[in-house]
Amino acid sequence: xxxxxxxxxxxxxxxxxxxxxxxxxxxxxxxxxxxxxxxxxxxxxxxxxxxxxxxxxxxxxxxxxxxxxxxxxxxxxxxxxxxxxxxxxxxxxxxxxxxxxxxxxxxxxxxxxxxxxxxxxxxxxxxxxxxxxxxxxxxxxxxxxxxxxxxxxxxxxxxxxxxxxxxxxxxxxxxxxxxxxxxxxxxxxxxxxxxxxxxxxxxxxxxxxxxxxxxxxxxxxxxxxxxxxxxxxxxxxxxxxxxxxxxxxxxxxxxxxxxxxxxxxxxxxxxxxxxxxxxxxxxxxxxxxxxxxxxxxxxxxxxxxxxxxxxxxxxxxxxxxxxxxxxxxxxxxxxxxxxxxxxxxxxxxxxxxxxxxxxxxxxxxxxxxxxxxxxxxxxxxxxxxxxxxxxxxxxxxxxxxxxxxxxxxxxxxxxxxxxxxxxxxxxxxxxxxxxxxxxxxxxxxxxxxxxxxxxxxxxxxxxxxxxxxxxxxxxxxxxxxxxxxxxxxxxxxx
Numbered sequence: 001x002x003x004x005x006x007x008x009x010x011x012x013x014x015x016x017x018x019x020x021x022x023x024x025x026x027x028x029x030x031x032x033x034x035x036x037x038x039x040x041x042x043x044x045x046x047x048x049x050x051x052x053x054x055x056x057x058x059x060x061x062x063x064x065x066x067x068x069x070x071x072x073x074x075x076x077x078x079x080x081x082x083x084x085x086x087x088x089x090x091x092x093x094x095x096x097x098x099x100x101x102x103x104x105x106x107x108x109x110x111x112x113x114x115x116x117x118x119x120x121x122x123x124x125x126x127x128x129x130x131x132x133x134x135x136x137x138x139x140x141x142x143x144x145x146x147x148x149x150x151x152x153x154x155x156x157x158x159x160x161x162x163x164x165x166x167x168x169x170x171x172x173x174x175x176x177x178x179x180x181x182x183x184x185x186x187x188x189x190x191x192x193x194x195x196x197x198x199x200x201x202x203x204x205x206x207x208x209x210x211x212x213x214x215x216x217x218x219x220x221x222x223x224x225x226x227x228x229x230x231x232x233x234x235x236x237x238x239x240x241x242x243x244x245x246x247x248x249x250x251x252x253x254x255x256x257x258x259x260x261x262x263x264x265x266x267x268x269x270x271x272x273x274x275x276x277x278x279x280x281x282x283x284x285x286x287x288x289x290x291x292x293x294x295x296x297x298x299x300x301x302x303x304x305x306x307x308x309x310x311x312x313x314x315x316x317x318x319x320x321x322x323x324x325x326x327x328x329x330x331x332x333x334x335x336x337x338x339x340x341x342x343x344x345x346x347x348x349x350x351x352x353x354x355x356x357x358x359x360x361x362x363x364x365x366x367x368x369x370x371x372x373x374x375x376x377x378x379x380x381x382x383x384x385x386x387x388x389x390x391x392x393x394x395x396x397x398x399x400x401x402x403x404x405x406x407x408x409x410x411x412x413x414x415x416x417x418x419x420x421x422x423x424x425x426x427x428x429x430x431x432x433x434x435x436x437x438x439x440x441x442x443x444x445x446x447x448x449x450x451x452x453x454x455x456x457x458x459x460x461x462x463x464x465x466x467x468x469x470x471x472x473x474x475x476x477x478x479x480x481x482x483x484x485x486x487x488x489x490x491x492x493x494x
Contacts, residue, residue, distance in 0.1 A: 003185070003282070004093075004185045004346050004347060005185065005282050005283055005284045005319060005321065005345055005346065006185045006186045006187070006188075006279060006282060006283040006284070007088070007093070007185070007186070007187045007188070007283065007284045007286075007342050007345065007346070008186075008188050008190065008270070008274070008283050008284070008285045008286070009187075009188070009189040009190065009191075009286050009288075009338070009342075010190050010267055010270070010285065010286065010287040010288075011099075011189060011190065011191040011192065011287075011288060011289065011290070012191075012192050012194065012195065012260070012263055012288075012289040013053065013100060013191075013192065013193055013194065013195070013196040013289065013290055014053075014195055014196040014197070014289065014290070014291060014292065014293045014303065015195055015260060015289035015292065015293070015313070015314060016292035016293055016295065016309055016310075016312070016313075016314075017044065017046065017292060017308070017312040017313055017314045017315075018309075018312075019257065019260050019314070020033045020034065020037065020314055021033070021034050022034035022037035022038065023037060023042060023044065023314075023328070027209070027213055027214065027215065027257065028257050028260060028261065029208065029257075029261050029264070030260065030261060030264045031264065031268065032264045032265070032267045032268035032271060033264055033267070033287065033314075033316070035268075035271075036271075036285065036287055036316045036318050037316060037326070037328075038325060038326050039318050039320075039325050039326070040285070040316050040317050040318030040319070040323050040325060040327075041316070041317050041318075041323040041324060041325075041327045041328070041329060041359075041363045042314075042315070042316045042327070042328045042329070043315040043316070043317075043328075043329050043331070043333045043359065043362070043363075044328055044329070044330055045312070045329075045330050045331060045332045045333065045387070045389070045407075046288065046312065046313050046314065046315035046333050046334065046335070047311050047312060047313065047332060047333070047334055047372050047374055047385075047387050048290060048291040048292075048310075048311055048313050048334070048335055048374060049065055049066055049334050049335055049336055049372070049373065049374055049375070050066045050071075050072060050073075050291075050374060050375055050376055051291040051292070051303040051304055051305060051306065051310045051311050051374065051376055052073055052074055052290075052291060052303055052304055052376055053074060053102045053196075053290050053291070054071060054073070054074040054075065054077065054102050054103075054104045055069075055071045055072050055073055055074070055075075055375075055376070056290040056291055056335055057101070057102055057103075057290055058071035058077045058078075059071070059334075059335055059336050060084070060290075060335040060336065060338050060339070061083040061084045061085065061111070061339065062078075062081050062082075062083060062084075062339070062353075062354075063084070063336045063337075063338070063339035063340060063350075063351075063353070063354035063355060063356040064081075064336065064353065064354070064355055065336065065355060065373050065375065065438075066373075066375040066376075066377075067373075067375055067435060067438060067440040068355070068438060068440075069081070071104075072375055072376065072377040072378070072382075073376060073377060073378040073379075074104065075104065075378070075379075076104050076105040077103060077104055077105075079106075079109075081353075082351070083111045083112045084112070084187075084338070084339045084342060084343075085097070085110075085111055085112025085113050085187065085189075086111065086112030087112070087339075087343060087348065087351070088112070088187045088342065088343075088346065088348075089112045089113075089114065089187075091346060091348050092184055092185070093184060093185050093186060093187045093346070094114060094180055094181050094184045094185070094186045094187070095112055095113045095114050095115075095186070095187045095188075096113060096114060096115050096116065096117075096176045096180075096186065096187070096188050096189075097113045097115075097116045097117070097188075097189045097191065098116070098117040098119075098169050098172045098173045098176065098188070098189070098190050098191065099117065099119050099165075099169040099172075099189075099190060099191035099192055099193065100119060100120055100121065100191045100192070100193045101116070101120070101189075101191060102120065102121075107120050107123075115176075117169075117172035117176075119165060119168065119169065119193070121144055121193055121196070122144070122147070122468065124141075124143070127172075128143070128165055128168055129143070131163075131168060132159075132163065135163055137159065137163060140158050140159065141473065142158070143158070143159060143165060144165055144193055144194075144198065144200060145157070145197070145198030145199070145200030146198060146200075147197075147198060147468040147469070148239075148466065148467045148468050148469050149239050149465070149467075150198060151197050151198055151238055151239060151466075151468070152197055152198075152199070152238060152239065152240055152252060152301060153198070153248075153252075154199050154200075154206075154251050154252050154254070154255035155198050155199065155200040155255070156200070156201070156202070156203065156206045157200050157201055157202040157203075157206070159202055160202055160203070161202040161203065161204075161205065161262075164201075164202045164262075165192075165193055165194070166192055166193075166194055166259075166262050166263055166266055167266060169190060169191070169192050169193075169266070170190070170266035170267070170269050170270055173188060173190045173270050174269065174270060174273055176188060177270070177273060177274070177277075178273075185346070187342070190267075190270065192263050192266075194259040194260070194262070194263055195256050195259035195260050195263070195293070197293075199252060199255035199256045199258075199259055200255075200259070201255060201258040201259050201262055202262070205258045205259075205261065205262045206255065206258055208254075208257070208258045208261055209254040209257050209258055210254065211247065211250040211251040211253070211254045212250065213254070214250040214251075214253040214254050214257070215253070216246065216249075216250070217246075217249060217295070217296035217297050217298075217299070218297040218298065218309075218411060218413075219297070219298065219299060220298075220411075220413035220414075221413075223298040223299060223413070224298075224299065225415065226298055226307065226403065226412065226413075226415060227298060227299070227300055227305075228305060228383060228394075228396035228398065228399055228401075229381065229396060229398035229399050229455055229456060229457075230304040230305055230376065230383055230396070230398070231294070231298070231300040231302075231304075231305050231307075232456065232457050233304075233457050233464070234294075234300070234301060234302035234303075234304055234305075235299075235300060235301055235302075236457045236458075236461070236464045236465065237464050237465055237466035238301050238302055238466065239465060239466075240301045241457075241461065242461060244296075244299060249295075249296045252295070252296070253295060253296070256293070256295060267287070271285070281319075281320050283319070284317070284318075284319040284322075284341075284342065284345045285316075285317070285318040285319065286315070286316070286317050286318075286338060286341065286342075287314065287315070287316045288313055288314060288315045288316070288335065288338070289313045289314055290313070290335070291303045291310055291311065291313060292308075292309050292310040292311065292312060292313055293309065293310060294307070294309045294310050295309060297309045304376050304383070305383070306374055306383060306384075306385035306392070306394045307412055308411070308412055311374055311385060311387075313335070315333065315335075315359075317341065317359050317360070317363075319345060321345075322345060322360040323359075323360060323363060324363070327363065329362065329363050330389065331362055331367055331389060332369075332371060332372045332387045332388055332389055333357070333359060333362055333372065334356065334372040334373075334374075336354070336355055336356035336372075337356040337357050337358070337359050337362070338356065338359075339354055339356055340354055340356045340357060340358045341356075341358050341359040341360065344358040344360065344361075345360070357369055370388055371386050371387055371388035371430070372386075372387050372388075373385070373386060373387075373431070373434070374386075374387065377397075377443075380455070381396075381397045381398040381452060381455050382396075382397045382398075382443055383395070383396050383397070383398075384431060384443070386427055386430060386431045387407075388407075389407065390406065390407055390408065391404060391405065391406060391407060391423065391427055392404070392405040392407055392412070393424065393427035393428065393431065395428070395431075395449060397443065397449065397450075397452050398452070398454065398455040398456070399454070400449075400451055400452070400454065402417050402424060402428065403415045403417055404416045404417040404420060404423060404424045404427065428449075429447065432444060432447060432448070432449070
């Protein structure tokens with residue numbers, strides 16, 4: 001290797017693993033991602049360390065499991081740890097971040113970036129908001145779509161494609177690439193907000209798919225019994241637990257796919273620039289997402305679940321020096337593997353604190369790890385997952401229940417925990433021992449799970465609904481009119 005590679009981390013939010021044409025989706029149009037599949041190595045059993053935005057990103061930049069970082073939900077990240085960006089900056093990389101980072105509690109923290117183009121959800125006072133104001137679009141109150149009760153309703157964007165946030169993130173990434181210091185290798189994290197709901201996409205992309213093209217949701221017999229407390233709670237606060245409208249659901253899926261195709265087009269602009277600049281083959285390109293989206297499968301919506309639609313994420317690595325083209329690997333991997341993969345490609349030592357593995361070694365069959373961990377806990381209750389090549393084990397503290405799935409069976413439709421009690425016990429003990437070895441005692445009661453009081457959603461279907469209304473519009477109504485707060489008024493997001 002003649003010189004250290006550039007590193008380009010392409011990142012989406014809430015993208016399922018099964019939304020890439022070349023990896024088996026016959027409907028979605030993703031020519032850019034298809035080219036990455038052909039030119040790189042795809043990890044088809046990649047799992048999020050936590051099926052929620054902040055915790056997943058925290059584990060990625062620190063290469064530690066959530067129980068080690070302490071960031072197990074959308075709660076503050078540990079501020080004293082050393083991030084991937086800091087390690088690369090210390091080694092001489094020019095580091096830049098574009099788009100949604102979701103750093104908590106300080107969303108503007110550089111954390112090793114020399115520079116950032118700052119854009120987060122539900123904010124109008126960021127770089128993207130300033131851009132819209134300069135373009136004369138300061139009247140747009142919800143530039144990424146209207147939330148609250150509209151959260152899962154497909155929406156045409158209020159912005160033209162040239163001003164959409166997806167385009168802006170690609171434009172800012174290209175601007176960095178064109179102006180960068182060419183005497184140094186770069187690390188660029190290009191992070192899109194979409195396809196995170198609302199499923200809002202500009203003309204003409206909002207007409208790319210017809211709802212009748214969309215597959216029906218996966219609703220295996222008895223699927224309600226495969227859901228945990230968090231599935232039920234999300235369905236409630238996301239306004240999705242008062243009946244199933246399959247036509248609306250297919251329209252929703254069409255909008256979700258359109259968001260992904262629009263991102264794919266903009267990814268193509270970035271990769272085309274690198275190819276034309278003769279930089280692509282000397283750039284480690286990693287494409288992935290923080291978590292997936294249930295999208296009506298099992299009658300559920302959102303994330304915060306260990307079922308595959310939300311926990312299994314796309315992960316593709318392209319760098320001819322270290323990854324073979326057109327290869328798919330089914331070994332269980334995780335977002336914690338991104339940090340060691342980047343550092344090893346750059347010829348740098350991996351910190352002892354990192355729990356991830358170099359994906360190039362995994363692809364070569366040299367993995368030392370037998371399973372990966374996933375966790376979501378919010379201080380009240382918790383959800384855990386353990387995924388290997390053969391099994392997926394899930395435990396929900398709120399339900400005091402566990403599930404076991406045989407991964408070679410394909411889609412998760414049959415809980416085997418009662419049928420295979422010894423396998424279930426062995427999986428449980430493996431996870432409990434791991435937590436004990438790491439000093440994470442909170443969920444443990446000896447060699448068993450600690451039992452918590454049972455938790456469930458309120459019986460009143462009007463209770464627990466989430467409001468995320470963005471900008472305050474109360475002073476915008478004429479005299480005699482005023483918005484009414486419902487009994488479940490909640491101005492902050494979950």
